[in-house]
Amino acid sequence: MCFVFLLVMFMHFEVALAQDTVKNESVYPSISSYLLSFPGQTIHALKMPARFSSADWTLVAVSGLSFGFILLNDEALFHKLNGPVSSEDRKILPWTNALGNGLVAIPALAALYLYGEKKTDQLAKDAALAGLQVFILSAGAAVAVKHLTHRARPDQLAEPYHWSGPFHNFQHESFPSGHTMRAFAVATVLSGYYPEKPGLGLALYGLAGLTAIGRLKSGEHWPSDVFAGAILGYALGRSVLHFNRRLSSQIQIHADGNTLGMIIRLK
Numbered sequence: 001m002c003f004v005f006l007l008v009m010f011m012h013f014e015v016a017l018a019q020d021t022v023k024n025e026s027v028y029p030s031i032s033s034y035l036l037s038f039p040g041q042t043i044h045a046l047k048m049p050a051r052f053s054s055a056d057w058t059l060v061a062v063s064g065l066s067f068g069f070i071l072l073n074d075e076a077l078f079h080k081l082n083g084p085v086s087s088e089d090r091k092i093l094p095w096t097n098a099l100g101n102g103l104v105a106i107p108a109l110a111a112l113y114l115y116g117e118k119k120t121d122q123l124a125k126d127a128a129l130a131g132l133q134v135f136i137l138s139a140g141a142a143v144a145v146k147h148l149t150h151r152a153r154p155d156q157l158a159e160p161y162h163w164s165g166p167f168h169n170f171q172h173e174s175f176p177s178g179h180t181m182r183a184f185a186v187a188t189v190l191s192g193y194y195p196e197k198p199g200l201g202l203a204l205y206g207l208a209g210l211t212a213i214g215r216l217k218s219g220e221h222w223p224s225d226v227f228a229g230a231i232l233g234y235a236l237g238r239s240v241l242h243f244n245r246r247l248s249s250q251i252q253i254h255a256d257g258n259t260l261g262m263i264i265r266l267k
Helices: 002-020 031-046 054-072 074-081 087-101 105-118 122-149 178-193 198-217 223-250
Strands: 251-255 260-264
Touching (some): 031 122, 054 074, 074 198, 074 223, 087 178, 087 198, 105 178, 122 223, 178 223, 198 223
Antiparallel strands (some): 251 260
16 A cells, blocks of 8 residues: 555656746755755745645545554554565665665765756756755654654564653654655655656655665564655655745846846745
């Protein structure tokens, strides 16, 4: 069911690209504007439900029902998915971990930025900066939710429904899967910057899905942790795209035969 949902989620994202695709104008005119956008991005994400469309609420309902089903069957699904680890799994697991902890994503984003700098490709530079931004924001959001819930990991307690709640047992940090959340957040943002390349989107979501599988096979998360990480990462990625698209629409370049100027519309 998890992978069926991810497929539905990706299809919904493709439909929503007409609204959330970022234009080619730079939304980060300076380093200061980039750094100052973090608080705005955070507030924008918190207000996200207020701008949901009917299609978004349908997706929320489907994901909520799916999450509830997985949560109620966490223990059975965990034991079904976590059989003996094969030699192939042992080779793959370190890579799936690296996909979510930044050892792959951050160098890849740096390479994309340098490519944009060399080729004078502003879109590539903005995509790299947005990818780094959503990586940082999703890491912070994951930590915040972990410390609000304090759920025990599978290797800490055999009971999947042990939630300590806020300010209790800071060793319990299972919910949600931060690796999965970061992987899906970055995949969503980069796919949104290049909607004309669906193959890239499929590859990015495939890598994010591989990260999710790795977190399950490692035995460090319950299935609902991973599922929630994918949902939250996707939602945060969509929010960052929407915020940047709004900024892009507020910055317009005006030029005629004698003058060149920039118009910034404040909304």
